Amino acid sequence: MxxxxxxxxxxxxxxxxxxxxxxxxxxxxxxxxxxxxxxxxxxxxxxxxxxxxxxxxxxxxxxxxxxxxxxxxxxxGLIDPHTHLVHGGSRENELDMKLKGMKYLDILEAGGGILSTVRSTKEASFDDLYNKAKNSLDKMLELGMTTVEAKSGYGLDTETEMKQLRVAKKLNEDHPIDVVSTFMGAHAIPKEYKDNVDGFIDIIINDMLPKVSKENLAEFCDVFCEEGVFSVDQTRKILNEAKKYGMKPKIHADEIEPLGGAELAAEVEAVSADHLVAASEKGMEMMADKGVIADLLPGTCLNLKIGKMAKARKMIELGIPVALSTDYNPGSSPTENIQLIMYLAGLKMNMTPEEVITAVTINAACSVDRQKEIGxxxxxxxxxxxxxxxxxxxxxxxxxxxxxxxxxxxxxxxxxxxxxxxxxxxx
Structure with missing residues (x-):
């Protein structure tokens, strides 16, 4: 040969x-x-x-x-299994809020955070979103990334969620980097549904999921399971419905409060549970038992000034497979730099260089179900x-x-x- x-x-x-x-x-x-x-x-x-x-x-x-x-x-090639690649606008205005001590959920409650990016993403054209995301992919490629997961979630309505996913699909076709798509309509609660969360969940289940599935726009489904966003029961309902359409479950779990997201990830046999800064020991043990990948995002913890990191050492000792991600997004982690995340995983989470490289290669490949091809x-x-x-x-x-x-x-x-x-x- x-x-x-x-x-x-x-x-x-x-x-x-x-x-x-x-x-x-x-x-x-x-x-x-x-x-x-x-x-x-x-x-x-x-x-x-x-x-x-x-x-x-x-x-x-x-x-x-x-x-x-x-x-x-x-x-x-390095693999990033958790990004919010396709979005409009930026949120540098929130830096001053953070410096003055405002917490992430307080910024969200005030109409900032995810809801701010939702407005920008709705206003952006397909081409605007495509060109912005392509620029980020170019940066990621130069940093050694060859496969990237991309979530929707900045639409919170069917039309904009579909627009995000169609942009990701087109980028996967055009760009050298492979883009793996995740539907995340349950990223936040729209203002108009603040007092009717179940009504919004009905839209996700009865309108968004069928349409995303019909166009084959997403391989995974993710939900932000957190205090003030979606409860454990609501998350379970959405993910179980997504599974009926062949979408594999992921969870934004226990990022800020110990809500029980890690336990739920084990229960629904999620491919990964992500963030996990506040995960309970019971939840971690359940994840280890079910082989759920812990997708850790130290850049987000640093940027949100949470003051602590996910317990990577404990997870590794319990037998949980650990992956690492940038969580690239315009608010809580506006960086495409996976090498920075690798450094933080060592410095702030006491992972060895060998563990870090495993986390951004074969374990990350498993987190996007590509381990037979890459990693x-x-x-x-x-x-x-x-x-x-x-x-x-x-x-x-x-x-x-x-x-x-x-x-x-x-x-x-x-x-x-x-x-x-x-x-x-x-x-």
Whole structure:
């Protein structure tokens, strides 16, 4: 077989090879490290991963692109399993409120927060939303991301929710990054339904879900299960209805108050429970028992000035598979920088570099149900690869605040060179 691209002499090749399942406990520290590694690609697939030289049955010629990996760290393409990619406007005006001590739920109650972005998103055209989100995807690609989950939830009416999801679908078709869509009509309660939450839930169940399903616009369904938003019973009702349409459940769980979202995530067998800053020990134990992935978002905690982080160490010790996300959104976490999140996970949640890289590769792949295709560097998997200007994974998190990416390979094509998107690869 002929190789189209070969990356050789790799100082630190991080393969994450193994079973295509979420890693827990000590498994999160096993990253399949190979020194003096080599990886070969044909078309859009990996055809060899190993040490030293290529085997004789893999040929190269003058057309084969040879990349020198000396002094580099090579990992699977990074995966962000929790973003609010498609939205209108921005909320820098809320910074002063936070500095003066206003809490997140107080800002929401005052008509800011999610409801502010809902107004901007309703007013934005399809093209406005597309171009704004595409700009963010370009940044994410330059930071090493090759797959991104994108939620709706800034419409809170059928038309705008569908608009967001259609934008995400078009971006998935056009952009090198794979965009995995999640329906989140239950992101907040519209003002007009403040005293009739059940009436809004009826719209989600009887209008939004059927229409989203008919156009096949979302693979997952998420609900903001939190005090002042949707209760455990309301969340259960929405997610059980979504499951009837084949949408896999996710939950914004116990972000601020210990409402019982972690317990519910285990009950409905959610793919992931996200945030979990206030999750109870019972809820975490139930998640471990059911194999629910804990999708942690330290950037959000930092930006909201919550004063604490999710208990990543406790979760890992309990046997919960941990993933990491930016939670990119215009309010609580306005950053596309997954490398910053990796740093925060180490500094603020005491995760090791090995655990962190596992959390943004194979465990993140499991959180978007793509583990058979991506998340590790193995023969037969998609050639989604990040090449860092760093001698090892610890250096990526140690030297923080900069972009360490040299190259990104997506579907077997070099799409980022010297840390910049190759414009020929972007529509």
């Amino acid at each position: 002929k190789a189209d691209i070969v990356v050789e002499n790799i100082s630190s090749l991080v393969t994450l090879e193994g079973d295509n399942k979420p890693r827990t406990g000590n498994e999160m520290g096993n990253v399949g490290l190979i020194e003096d590694g080599i990886i070969a690609i044909s078309d859009d697939k990996i055809i060899y991963v190993g040490k030293g030289k290529l085997p004789q049955d893999i040929q190269i010629d003058n057309e084969t692109k040879i990349i020198n990996g000396e002094g580099k760290t090579v990992t699977p 590790s560097l193995e023969e037969g998997k998609k050639a989604d690869i990040a090449i860092f200007n760093a001698p090892n994974i610890a250096y990526i998190m140690y030297h923080f605040g900069i972009n360490h990416i040299d190259k990104v390979i997506k579907n077997g094509k070099i799409v980022v060179e010297e840390g910049k998107v190759k414009k020929s690869q972007i529509i």
